[in-house]
Amino acid sequence: MLSVLQLLMASFGVASLWICRAAPVAQNRVGFPRAAAQSDDFNLNPYPGKPRLTFNEDGTFKITVFSDLHYGENPWDVWGPQQDVNSTTLMNTVLTSEKPDYVVLNGDLITGENTFRENSTKLIDEIVAPLNKLKLPFSSTHGNHDNEPNITHAEEIKRELQVAPLSYTRFAPSWANGQGYGPGTYWVPVYTKATDHSPSLVLWFFDSRGGFSEGVNSTRVPDWVDENVATWINLTVATMDAAWGPAEKVNRGSLAFVHIPPHVVQDLQPNLNSTQDPGLNADELGSGSTQATTLPQDADKDDPFWNALNAQVKNLHGVISGHDHGNEWCKREITKNVIFCFDKHSGYGGYSSTGWGHGVRNIVFRSPDPNVGPETWIRMEDGETHARIIMDSSYN
Template identity: 60%
Template sequence: MQLAILVLVSVLGGVASTPLQVPLGTELNPYPTKPKVTFKEDGTFKVTVFSDLHFGENPWDDWGPVQDQNSINLINRVLAEEKPDYAVINGDLVTGENTFKENATTLIDQIVAPFINASVPFSTSQGNHDNQANITHEEEILREQSLTELSYTRLAPPGIGGDHGPGNYWVPIYRSANDQSPVLILWFFDSRGGVKTSTDPVPDWVDASVAGWVESETKLMESAWGPASERGAVAFVHIPPHIAKPLQDNLDSTKNPGDNEDYLGDGSMQNPADTTFWDALTLNVKNLHAVVSGHDHGNNWCARNTDKNVVFCFNKHSGYGGYNRGWVHGVRNLFFTSPDPTVGVKTWIREEDGTVKASVTLDSNYVLVLQALPRAVPVL
């Protein structure tokens, strides 16, 4: 009999309470009942990233529902025109402090409906406004899971993520549906934040318990699939890591195109308490193309942290809810031109009307080589 490897409960989304023994060669798949998410036959894969939708504001008057409908219109238009293979909503789905507790989770129904109608698989991360007296991260995730098989969001195993931070998981992306080993891993981390009550704040950084989980998960992947160098990765987390703050102080508008109109530190952002987590992420996850965050609505640039050799990118503020100082709404696209994990990833900001900005390629040369800005939505 083959040797056995220890499969952590996280592979089953935290359903089990004890480790399981699975024979070597058994397929490691946290979604055994769902279709595998795959690259296209031409070897490409597009991820469209929405962020900061902020549904549920001012539900007692006409203004709030109008903003939600505007956000729905944006999602529908972007999905129809971009035709992504996968979508991500990177935090602050709901403005939990502003809506009604009795129907807060039904806002998730409105948010996921466009993805269901467009048959686009998707995942969410949760933000600080998703942890409020009227809503929690866990409530949002469970509601989302109950609505559609297209959702690949799941809960971390018990004990991982700290207080009010259950949204830590990964999604495998395969070259083809017949493959047992993925070529890309999408990692999702819960930066928590918000409040348990109006006077009881939740820490706004990824909990240190996630560091050990990242290490154990990557070891499990290597046991099942081989060296980590054979897979690419992208990480999504709503509140930006503390490494983003010094990057902002040294941006070059030519090499780091994009809006830079929110000063980091004015609001919540992860502090050096996230160092244990970030050290584990950068040490264990190979071919990490980017760490992508939302939260700061006026920023949508990318920059490389040279200490860890990791590129950090901001999303584009997508929703009509949340603060806005005259910025146009939109999304960030990530376009993989090959399943080869060493090939750079193209990324750009797409505004609601289709305008393309801040186009760069995230490869070993970034930010040394500037990519020309396309004049229109690229034909890919």
């Protein structure tokens, strides 16, 4: 059944929604929240004051992903701040060597339970300093350690937008504000040329929440992408298709980032093939390692999000997650026919083990055409590379 907002789109045209506020939307059959939907929730020009992201003249677009940086551990002793120095050194080394077109910070930027409340957001300044110095555009997702009594996702986003001119992170739609749905859900367009009418690639970022709420009366935060995000995906894709054309017809590709991996990833690990699915596999997935698995009664709570993402977002090259520091493999999830990849643990903070090392995941789009899958691999701090695959229909 079409929602009120979809009917308005069909009747008055998408463009009118950019300048008019829709009427409040009551709860409907697909679970859209009662909070009023606003036109800017579906604005197809979300960055009017920033440069358009574009592919290079040779048709490539390179993304470097830093995951689980974990700044702010043990600020009361020498060891903790030294880990932040080490992480910053790694960022500087990788960025100057790899020269990415775009950077993703894929969650757990800060270890919120360790850092001091009074200066916790200042850690964002340290994290984005290498990006600011090189004038690199970037986006962030946020993880379970970014929600703790001393820090929240919203506080990190607010600080990042204050100190990083080329941050493309933004707050989730208006209906999510203050509702517990997670403030870090949004999308970023990438164009073949800056003058193009519509993007050839959309980067999707989802807030998997987790951790604990701020303050002395801290409570556990659900560790999955809220089910209401599914309806936002449906409506956002409908708006894109109405304005730009369906993704399959206009060759618009997509790539998704979320810190905590979807729960279906647990079923992939027992069937890994080290040749076909290369990369470190040292973290056994179990309780708390994927979305909606911290408590047994919450199992499969990320199904609405996962189903909507794979049903609505066409030409989806893959889903990229961090969270599990000992894993860096990719595998095709056959029920949705989508490739899933772990990041590489980048930061010196957070748990680790002998031989795991630190590095990043690189993703290189070789063409704006979504039929040409991107190439991805792990790059270690010392420059060694491994676990290289092509994310296309031939993989797995």
